[in-house]
Amino acid sequence: MQLLFTLCGLAAVGFVLLITVYLVISGIPAIQKIGLFNFLFGETWAASQDQYGILPLILTSVYGTAGAVVIGVPIGFFTAVFLAKVAPKKVANVIRPAISLLAGIPSVVYGLVGMCVLVPALRDWLQLPAGDSLLAAIIVLAVMILPSIISLSETALEAVPKEYEEASLALGATKLETYFRICAPAAKSGIAAAVVLGIGRAIGEAMAIMMVAGNVANMPSLTRSVRFLTTGISIELNYSQDGSLQRQALFSIGLVLFLFIMMINAFLNLILKREKER
Amino acid sequence: MKKIFSLMLAAVMATSMLGGCSENQKGGTVNTDGSTSMADVMGALTEAFKEKEPDITVNYSGTGSGSGISGVLDGTCDIGLSSRELKDEEIAQGAVAHIVALDGVAVVVNPNNAVSDLTLEQIADIFTGKISNWSQLGGADAPIAIYGREDGSGTRSAFEEIVGVEGACVYTNEYGSTGDVIGNVASNENAIGYASLSAVSDKVSAVKVGGVAPSESTVKDGSYTIQRPFVMVTKEGTALSEAAQAFLDFAMSAEAEEYIIAAGAVCPN
Numbered sequence: 001m002q003l004l005f006t007l008c009g010l011a012a013v014g015f016v017l018l019i020t021v022y023l024v025i026s027g028i029p030a031i032q033k034i035g036l037f038n039f040l041f042g043e044t045w046a047a048s049q050d051q052y053g054i055l056p057l058i059l060t061s062v063y064g065t066a067g068a069v070v071i072g073v074p075i076g077f078f079t080a081v082f083l084a085k086v087a088p089k090k091v092a093n094v095i096r097p098a099i100s101l102l103a104g105i106p107s108v109v110y111g112l113v114g115m116c117v118l119v120p121a122l123r124d125w126l127q128l129p130a131g132d133s134l135l136a137a138i139i140v141l142a143v144m145i146l147p148s149i150i151s152l153s154e155t156a157l158e159a160v161p162k163e164y165e166e167a168s169l170a171l172g173a174t175k176l177e178t179y180f181r182i183c184a185p186a187a188k189s190g191i192a193a194a195v196v197l198g199i200g201r202a203i204g205e206a207m208a209i210m211m212v213a214g215n216v217a218n219m220p221s222l223t224r225s226v227r228f229l230t231t232g233i234s235i236e237l238n239y240s241q242d243g244s245l246q247r248q249a250l251f252s253i254g255l256v257l258f259l260f261i262m263m264i265n266a267f268l269n270l271i272l273k274r275e276k277e278r
Numbered sequence: 279m280k281k282i283f284s285l286m287l288a289a290v291m292a293t294s295m296l297g298g299c300s301e302n303q304k305g306g307t308v309n310t311d312g313s314t315s316m317a318d319v320m321g322a323l324t325e326a327f328k329e330k331e332p333d334i335t336v337n338y339s340g341t342g343s344g345s346g347i348s349g350v351l352d353g354t355c356d357i358g359l360s361s362r363e364l365k366d367e368e369i370a371q372g373a374v375a376h377i378v379a380l381d382g383v384a385v386v387v388n389p390n391n392a393v394s395d396l397t398l399e400q401i402a403d404i405f406t407g408k409i410s411n412w413s414q415l416g417g418a419d420a421p422i423a424i425y426g427r428e429d430g431s432g433t434r435s436a437f438e439e440i441v442g443v444e445g446a447c448v449y450t451n452e453y454g455s456t457g458d459v460i461g462n463v464a465s466n467e468n469a470i471g472y473a474s475l476s477a478v479s480d481k482v483s484a485v486k487v488g489g490v491a492p493s494e495s496t497v498k499d500g501s502y503t504i505q506r507p508f509v510m511v512t513k514e515g516t517a518l519s520e521a522a523q524a525f526l527d528f529a530m531s532a533e534a535e536e537y538i539i540a541a542g543a544v545c546p547n
Contacts, residue, residue: 022434046429046445047429047430048429048430048435048444049445068344090407100469116465120466121464123466123468127421127452128421128422129420129421129422129468130423130425130450130466130468130469130470131466132450132451162438210454214450214451214452215428215451215452215454216449216452216455225449225450225451225452227452228503234454235452235453235454236427236428236429236430238455239428239430239431239432240430246429247428
């Protein structure tokens with residue numbers, strides 16, 4: 001019986017190793033041919049002209065994720081405070097399932113709503129030719145990362161011992177002061193974990209932003225069409241020929257994305273470990 | 279019971295072998311090499327040909343029109359595939375063109391767009407960003423959104439090649455499929471895009487180019503200019519293998535017409 005469990009555990013590790021090894025093996029050749037510097041810092045991605053620079057893609061992914069965090073984290077954090085501390089029980093019991101539902105919506109549906117509602121709205125509002133833009137992608141990503149930020153932050157806030165709060169109130173602090181100066185700092189590593197998890201989800205998302213970002217490999221600008229690391233792979237995979245430099249370069253993008261996500265995960269583990277040690 | 283079953287199985291297998299033998303067969307391999315844009319047409323043709331001549335294997339490798347033509351001239355493949363007309367120097371070296379299909383690329387705009395007729399130069403100017411507002415073309419005062427396909431798409435390379443804007447297009451958005459381009463042009467009044475003629479539906483309107491509306495007949499008679507031939511190239515004086523000749527004959531026959539149309543191209547005959 002123990003053997004079975006061990007095998008199951010090993011299978012999971014095996015898949016991770018398999019994917020890692022595959023990505024490294026298939027991602028390295030193109031980087032060797034293009035040159036690491038040209039690949040990472042080249043400003044033009046145009047397969048037909050043999051130019052494979054992914055700086056626009058990297059910057060777009062970074063800016064897009066950062067933008068989503070800037071919008072999503074404050075909203076998520078305040079919602080968590082509201083749910084954990086302020087909201088009457090009945091109200092919280094309506095909002096909480098709604099948030100879980102938000103987490104369960106498939107990303108293609110986010111993309112669809114973004115494409116049919118958000119993009120035309122941005123087009124009219126900002127007088128853009130098309131409306132597909134980094135801004136649209138940021139808004140969609142911000143909504144997508146809300147559920148994980150809210151639920152993790154709320155759990156962290158609720159884990160703060162009741163005595164802290166009572167002591168603060170007894171010393172004459174107002175309720176708001178107590179929430180933001182006592183509860184939030186006490187829950188900070190949990191909230192940080194929530195933010196990092198949100199970053200991880202945002203940087204790895206492909207489907208939803210492919211439908212609203214426009215997918216031209218421009219240097220990122222809020223109102224122009226942009227291409228993320230993830231969408232860069234998915235949009236060109238179909239027509240790139242097997243074995244061509246273009247196909248190999250797409251795997252290299254995958255490798256870069258993989259490294260990004262590994263770093264984010266390592267960071268998350270660090271935060272969680274520190275919390276445990278305290 | 280088991281015995282009867284195995285007997286029946288043997289009988290079925292024997293009859294299927296007979297079926298395979300009944301036609302007079304030609305065996306062999308045909309190596310074709312060239313245009314990536316012809317992948318769909320070649321796919322449809324080889325699949326149909328496989329049913330007709332199951333013993334002939336047709337290999338296709340997409341390397342580009344130029345290398346397909348030089349391949350057949352050097353004798354490294356049986357039939358070269360080109361999605362452009364042969365150049366004079368290629369003909370001088372003995373390349374012979376057999377046009378199997380024509381490919382028309384329609385330039386599409388939103389049905390609410392007042393602009394319905396553009397010249398090739400205007401189209402080039404739009405796609406390179408020199409013209410950026412519809413009012414410059416007699417339309418509404420609105421910015422132009424340029425929709426195209428991703429790098430590597432056959433439609434994109436065909437369009438850019440014929441209009442003469444290779445690598446110079448300033449796209450607003452890029453999409454991964456023809457359907458996406460059509461759908462997004464249909465939902466944005468500012469948009470212009472291109473799509474294979476066969477994919478154009480009434481959700482979008484195809485503009486006239488130099489006064490000629492794209493259709494099967496205008497592509498056929500050559501008056502619609504954004505088109506290119508799909509050519510099978512052989513070498514003069516070099517006899518094709520029996521298998522290669524059979525495939526070429528099939529591709530040029532009236533029988534192949536429905537497969538070529540199904541693959542989204544126009545028949546030249």
